[in-house]
Amino acid sequence: MARPETVVVPSLLAADFARFGECIDAVKAAGCSWVSVDVMDGHFVPNLSFGPDHVRMAKARGVIVDAHLMVANPERVAPWFVKAGADVVTVHWEACRDAAGLLREIRRLGAKAGIALKPATPAKDLAGVVGGADYVLVMTVEPGFGGAKFMPEMLSKVEFFRKAVDASGAACRVAVDGGITVETAPRAAAAGADCLVAGSAVFGAADAGRAYQALVRSSAAVESRGG
Numbered sequence: 001m002a003r004p005e006t007v008v009v010p011s012l013l014a015a016d017f018a019r020f021g022e023c024i025d026a027v028k029a030a031g032c033s034w035v036s037v038d039v040m041d042g043h044f045v046p047n048l049s050f051g052p053d054h055v056r057m058a059k060a061r062g063v064i065v066d067a068h069l070m071v072a073n074p075e076r077v078a079p080w081f082v083k084a085g086a087d088v089v090t091v092h093w094e095a096c097r098d099a100a101g102l103l104r105e106i107r108r109l110g111a112k113a114g115i116a117l118k119p120a121t122p123a124k125d126l127a128g129v130v131g132g133a134d135y136v137l138v139m140t141v142e143p144g145f146g147g148a149k150f151m152p153e154m155l156s157k158v159e160f161f162r163k164a165v166d167a168s169g170a171a172c173r174v175a176v177d178g179g180i181t182v183e184t185a186p187r188a189a190a191a192g193a194d195c196l197v198a199g200s201a202v203f204g205a206a207d208a209g210r211a212y213q214a215l216v217r218s219s220a221a222v223e224s225r226g227g
Contacts, residue, residue: 003166003194004173004194005194006189006193006194006195006196006219006220007033007034007194007195007196008032008185008196008198008202008212008215008216008219009034009035009036009066009175009195009196009197009198010027010032010035010036010197010198010199010202010203010208010212011035011036011038011146011177011197011198011199011202011203012024012035012036012037012038012050012054012058012199012203013036013038013049013050013146013199014146014147014199014200014202014203014204015199015203016203020054020057020058021057021060021061023203023208024058024061024063025061026207026208026209027202027208027209027212028061028062028063029209030208030209030210030212030213031212031213031216032063032212033063033064034063034064034065034066035058035063035064035065035066036065036066036068036177036197037050037054037055037058037065037066037067037068037086038050038068038070038199039051039067039068039069039070039071039077039081040070040071040143040144041070041071041072041073041077043071043072044070044071044072044092044094044095045070045143045144046144047144047145052080052081052083052084053084055067055081055084055085055086056084056085059084059085059086064087064088065085065086065087065088066086066087066088066089066090066114066135066197067081067084067086067088067089067090068090068114068116068137068177068197069081069089069090069091069092070092070143070144071092071095072095073095074091074092074095074096074102075096075097075098075102075105078091078102078105078106078109079105079109081111082106082109082110082111083109086111087111087112088111088112088113088114088134088135089106089111089112089113089114090113090114090115090116090135090137091103091106091113091114091115091116092115092116092117092118092143093115093116093117093121093125093126093129094117094118094121099115099126099129100128100129100132103115103129103132103133104132107134112134112135113132113133113134113135114133114134114135114136114137114175115129115133115135115136115137116136116137116138116139116177117136117137117138117139117157118139118142118143119139119140119141119142119151119154123138123156123157123160123161124160126161127164130161130164130165130168130170130172131168131170131172133170133172134171134172134173135172135173135174135175135195136161136165136172136173136174136175137175137176137177137195137197138154138157138158138161138174138175138176138177138193139154139176139177139178140154140155140176140177140178140179140180140184140188141177141178141179142178143177143178146199146200147199147200147204148178148179149179150178150179150180150181150184151178151179152184152187154176155187155188155191156191158174158176158188158191158192158193159191159192161174161192162174162191162192162193163192173194173195174192174193174194174195175193175194175195175196175197176188176193176195176196176197177197178197180196180197180198180201180215181198181201181215182201182214182215182218183218185198185215185218185219186218186219186221188219189219196215196219198215201215202215
């Protein structure tokens with residue numbers, strides 16, 4: 001199966017919450033079709049953020065929405081976000097009692113299913129669930145807060161999953177989230193990531209649309225060299 005084109009997914013955690021819809025519109029006008037809603041419960045990670053209503057608000061702007069659930073009880077919470085309209089629901093390996101079973105349930109409910117892992121979790125622990133996932137998300141920062149520094153040592157996990165996906169022929173994207181900038185995006189893409197989640201680098205810029213396009217160009221440059 002051919003590797004999908006690399007996409008940049010702006011994370012709304014870094015957006016101006018008072019201008020939530022306008023922030024989405026700004027990147028959509030620049031060509032963005034996909035955003036991430038980071039859901040934090042104050043237990044799995046030390047922060048509180050969005051809920052199902054934020055997914056509904058994002059969907060109303062006409063974009064694909066990935067609900068990234070950084071929560072302690074994903075089995076209970078995931079259906080809320082599918083019902084709210086999330087196109088993708090990503091759960092954390094570390095929080096799941098039965099990751100494979102939850103991925104199947106998310107798909108049964110009508111969304112695509114993603115599985116994420118924290119920096120301390122070995123990639124090999126997830127090897128058995130890649131075939132049942134639509135996305136595997138490598139956290140390149142400790143989850144919980146935006147603006148953290150990119151952890152280059154996580155690129156070996158990206159390479160691991162890229163090889164696993166390619167070898168199996170699974171229709172699974174390899175994503176990264178955390179510290180993605182015009183400097184780090186090419187490194188992640190070169191390691192095999194085809195989905196780059198970026199928050200501060202987009203919504204922390206004076207012009208979010210231009211910042212989004214700069215990230216797209218930086219990752220596309222890798223593809224033009226044969227990645």
